[in-house]
Amino acid sequence: MDWNSLRRRCDEASRWMAVATAFSLAVSTALCTVTMVLFLAFWIASGGYRAKLARIRAQPIALWSSALLLMLMLGVVYSSATLAQALDTLRSYRELLYIPLLLTVFNEEQWQRRGYCAFLVAMGLTLILSYCKLFGWPPLGPPKEAYTVFKGRIAHGLLMAYAIYLWAEHFMQQGRWRWLWGILAALGLVNLLLMIGGRTGYFVFFALIVLFMYRHWRWQGLLASGLVVVGLALAASYTSDIFRARMGAMVNDLKWPEAKVITSGRVRLEFYSNTLGLIMRHPVLGGGTGSFIPEYAELAKEKALYPTDNPHNEFLLITTQVGLLGLVLLLMLGYRQWRMSYGLRPEYVAAAQGLIVTMAVGSLFNSLLLDFTEGHFYALLTGICYGSFKSK
Numbered sequence: 001m002d003w004n005s006l007r008r009r010c011d012e013a014s015r016w017m018a019v020a021t022a023f024s025l026a027v028s029t030a031l032c033t034v035t036m037v038l039f040l041a042f043w044i045a046s047g048g049y050r051a052k053l054a055r056i057r058a059q060p061i062a063l064w065s066s067a068l069l070l071m072l073m074l075g076v077v078y079s080s081a082t083l084a085q086a087l088d089t090l091r092s093y094r095e096l097l098y099i100p101l102l103l104t105v106f107n108e109e110q111w112q113r114r115g116y117c118a119f120l121v122a123m124g125l126t127l128i129l130s131y132c133k134l135f136g137w138p139p140l141g142p143p144k145e146a147y148t149v150f151k152g153r154i155a156h157g158l159l160m161a162y163a164i165y166l167w168a169e170h171f172m173q174q175g176r177w178r179w180l181w182g183i184l185a186a187l188g189l190v191n192l193l194l195m196i197g198g199r200t201g202y203f204v205f206f207a208l209i210v211l212f213m214y215r216h217w218r219w220q221g222l223l224a225s226g227l228v229v230v231g232l233a234l235a236a237s238y239t240s241d242i243f244r245a246r247m248g249a250m251v252n253d254l255k256w257p258e259a260k261v262i263t264s265g266r267v268r269l270e271f272y273s274n275t276l277g278l279i280m281r282h283p284v285l286g287g288g289t290g291s292f293i294p295e296y297a298e299l300a301k302e303k304a305l306y307p308t309d310n311p312h313n314e315f316l317l318i319t320t321q322v323g324l325l326g327l328v329l330l331l332m333l334g335y336r337q338w339r340m341s342y343g344l345r346p347e348y349v350a351a352a353q354g355l356i357v358t359m360a361v362g363s364l365f366n367s368l369l370l371d372f373t374e375g376h377f378y379a380l381l382t383g384i385c386y387g388s389f390k391s392k
Contacts, residue, residue, distance in 0.1 A: 007047045014042035015105045022380050023118040026126055026159050027150050029372055036098070036376070043101055052104045060340065061386055062100035064333040069096040071329055072289045075322045079288025080295060089290035089321070092370050095379040102383025112348065115384040123163035124184060126150060130191055147195040154366060155373040157192060157201020162358045162377075164188040165208040169350040172216060193232065194240040199247070200365045206233070207361040208354055215350060267306050268313075268365070274299055275311040278320045286323035295320075310370055314363035317370065334360060337382070340389055352385040 017039035024031040056062045072093050079086040106112050129149045148156045167185040171178055192201055206229045213221030213228065236243040278295050281287065287295055293309050300307045310317055319327045334356055341352040359368055359378050368374040 007045070010042045011046035011048070011105075014039050014046055015111050017042055018102060018105050018380070018383070019111070019114045019118050021376070022115040022384065023122045025119065025373065025376050025380060026122040032372075032376060039105075040101070043105070055104045055107060056100045059100070059103050059386065059389060060336050061333065061382060061389075062103055064329065064336055065096045065099040068326065068329040068333060069093060071322045071326050072096075075286065075289035075291075075326075077288070078285070079291050079321075081288060081290035081293055085293055086288065086290035089293070089370075092375075095369060095375040098376075098379040099382050102379060103387050106383045106387025109345070109388060112345075112384055112387050115380070116348075116351070119381070119384070120163065120166065123159060126156070127160070127163075127184065127188055127191055130156075130195065131187065134195075147191070151373060153196055153198035154200050155371070157196050157198025158204055158358065158362050158368075158374060159377065160188055160192045160196065161201045161205035161208060162354060164192065164205065165212060165354045165358075166351060168212060169354075189232075193236040193243055195242065197242045197246045200362055202243070202247070203365065204358050204361045207357050211353060211357050215353070267308075270306060271308055271311040272313060272316060274303075274305065275313070275316045275320055279316070279323075282323060283319075284323045284325060286319065286321045286326060289321050292317060292320050310367040312366050314367045314369055317367045337386070340386060344385060344389060348385045351381065355381045355385060 017035050020035040021032055021039060024035050056066075072090055076083070076086040076090055081089070106115055126149050130147045133147050133149065150156075151159070164185050167181045167188060170181040171185055175181075192198075192205055209229055209232075210222065210225040213225040215221075217224070233247070237247065238244075274296065275292070278287065278292070278299070281295075292311065296308060296311075299305065311320070315327060315330070318330050322329075337352065337356050341349055341356070344352055355378070359374075362368050362374065366374070368378065
């Protein structure tokens, strides 16, 4: 076997590992880690760096994600955190590096389709097993979260909300498998709103309903989406103890934020308020990568606050570390993705726009780029949706 043949095989292997990661993402953190490491190894071994660099340079998304990553790397230099803390935080943003690499392997339609289908198959499997747990099998998932399977309620809810949106989009396309997409969307809706207690998933799903109806019926759909969201929320409140308890707790937290009872909602409001105070100390460049941990720990000790290693809001976390400049880079990344979505293959426009809405809404309540599953989800779906984008 000559060198060129070996490199071609490594290139194909890297693409298959990217597809395998799209499947394992929703199924297993350990398996996802293994497939991602193999992807990186085969990507490096396949060579052809000049051609790969040309693909990356032609992708505005790759440039903006690289700019944000470089800003975080620079933040290590002036961080108030220890070097170990700063580097550990920087490692958590490795998905920003994965984005340019994944864009180079999902640059052909057949690989886009394989990656996209792998993700949907994994979500279909997750949905089926979640319903199986109604009958006591399989014994998977966190023990306190009855119907989750592979992930906790936050990740399960977010991924399921996005999957329902995709299945609904396929249902609208009038294909021969329309009946299957309709069943999956309906079962997913029941699973998310009646069986899973993840409020992030609820809000992401409601936002995706607005996007879905606007995409298909424009302003009439946008106006009607409010009624649909309210109707679904009321129906879920009357039929699901889980939904009623989770949303009721949130309403109580907003009504009486000064109550002494510690709840996740009140703690998050406290995180947001105190993080804004940290941002005001160094608004332009932030306190450096990883700085949130020691600075909030010091503040918590001084004021006897509830401790945390992140504010559960990606926008606040980025701003407190790399300032308003970092926030602008993050927002520009999302903005460029939205603008570019109109130039994608028709079958990926809805998926790309849904991805942006999912990450934007989810990041209001969680530090999604920092989280393993959600961060990899963003990198992989960005690669899949935008891989074949051609700059005009």
